[in-house]
Amino acid sequence: MGIEVKVPTLGESITEATLGQWLKKPGDAVAADEPIASLETDKVSVDVPSPVAGVFGDPLVKEGDTVGVGAVIATVNEGSAGAAPAANVATQPASSPTSAPTPAQPAVAPSNGELTDAQAADLRLSPAVRRAVLEAHIDPSSIRGSGKDGRLTKDDVLQAAQAKKSPSPAESQGAAPTNSSAPAAAVPTPGRNEERVKMTRLRQTVARRLKEAQNTAALLTTFNDVDMTEVIAARARYKDLFEKKHGIRLGFMGFFVKAAALAARDVPAVNASIEGDEIVYRDYLDVSVAVSAPKGLVVPVIRSADRMGFAEIEKAIAGFGKKAKDGTLTQADMTGGTFTISNGGVFGSLLSTPIINPPQSAVLGMHRIEERPVVKDGQIVARPMMYLALSYDHRLIDGREAVTFLVRMKEAIEDPTRLLIDL
Structure with missing residues (x-):
């Protein structure tokens, strides 16, 4: 045992x-x-x-x-002795409830007597590949796997199915007399492939929580634009010194996290949440930073971001980004969070209406920086501008508070000195 x-x-x-x-x-x-x-x-x-x-x-x-x-x-x-592989959870093609027992059996059963090999190959099939094998009526032992350890991939099955569809006299002469049941559906049009992939638990959770936010919160989004000239100049001026001293690059996110912390002091409702018939206000800011991972968007939390310096914020963000790529983020990394910042600008987004992450009451959306004509001192000039979007729960945050929050952020970004002297 x-x-x-x-x-x-x-x-x-x-x-x-x-x-x-x-x-x-x-x-x-x-x-x-x-x-x-x-x-x-x-x-x-x-x-x-x-x-x-x-x-x-x-x-x-x-x-x-x-x-x-x-x-x-x-x-x-x-122990170290080799154990014989068990014929465990193989799913034989004939057991599919959607395949007719009589006509489907000859198409699936191998004619070369290699049943044992077919069973062994089937042991290594993922659910998606097994489904493709059943739909294409192909013996998996007859396909050479290109995946890790010789495992079959869905592409392997699709290529074998395409090769099988080429004109074959044997197929046309040996057709069963009961071929009147949906013959056209068995031959898909070349170049019009479909693939069904089961949603990951992460994607299912994201879908459920976003729909929950829409169903329970009174969502509203307000916008403002920000002139990034001063932040870009400050970053260009100090990025080399910053990296030399702290061992991390100076990015834009640090400025926005600090500006959000400053604005949240003036508008505490943005950092609050509703619990039952009570409003929970906080004197700390735990920022959830949306990070792209191979399996979807995740939101690790920078704890007490309002008390951190630029270097600490940038190091925390870089660390989360690496862990997300490596798949080593833990549940503790993503638990909590009182306010979210999502940067769609890194993917080229110009404008969006982000959805809050319950039980949080607000999310800030950053977007791409692009030069646009603006009026400065009566002159039309080109400036690097960014749209900011604040989506919020209108049950807790009034429009005046949302606008005030964005104005405070705009003032801090356009004049970064405010971040240093706490204005």
Whole structure:
């Protein structure tokens, strides 16, 4: 009997996850604490380590299955002896409820007697690839996998299906007499492919929370534009000295975080939240900074950003960006947050209406900087301008407060000296 591998504790209030990928195959040698599976929670990916050194035994769940905390998902046989790979969770093409048993069987069953190979190949199929195999009626053992460890990818299946669609006398002569049932649907038009991919838990959570915000909050967005001339000049003047002293580049986000902290002191409702019939005001600012990760947008939190210097803010943002790319953000990194700043400008966005992240009451949207004609001292001049958007919960924040907040930010960005003398 192997040692059980259980789903570890995933964080406060998280009770289940999705098994994203098996990192080991039956019979593979594993070291103690070596990751053998990757789980996807609402916000982060979590590796499941092997409890002992030995040989990976039986996976008890499939990729894409939902598992609870403490659930047994696999076994590991202690010791160094090779264990025979188990015929575990293979899903045979004939078991698909959507395929007709009589006509579909000849198309799927291999004619060369390699059933054992087909079963072995099927053990390594991801849910998306297995679905493609069933839809294309292709023997997976006849396809050479281009993925890691020889695993089949969806592209491999699609290419094999395309090759199978080329004119074949054997196919046309051996057609079953019952081919009148939807023959046209089996031949998709070349160049018009579709792919169905199950939503990740992260994407499902983002969708649920954004819809929840629209359903519960009275959302409104107000705009202003900011002349970035002084910030750009200050950054150009001090960026080399800043990087030499602090070991980090001076970006624009530090200016906006500091300006938001300054504005929130004058308009505390922007940093507050509604809990039941009470309003919770805070004397600290925990800024959620939207960061792009390979699996979607995540919002790690800079704690007490109002008490941090430019270098501390920039280091925190850079650290979160690296962790997001590496997939090492933790639940603690993203818990909390009292106000969000989202910078769509890095992707070229000119204007947007961001949606708040409940229970927060406001989110600031930054956008791209572009030169536009503006009037300064009676003269039309070209200036680097940026649109700012503040989306807020109108149940708590009045329009006057939202406008005041953006005006305070505009004043601080256009005259960065205000950030130093607390004006």
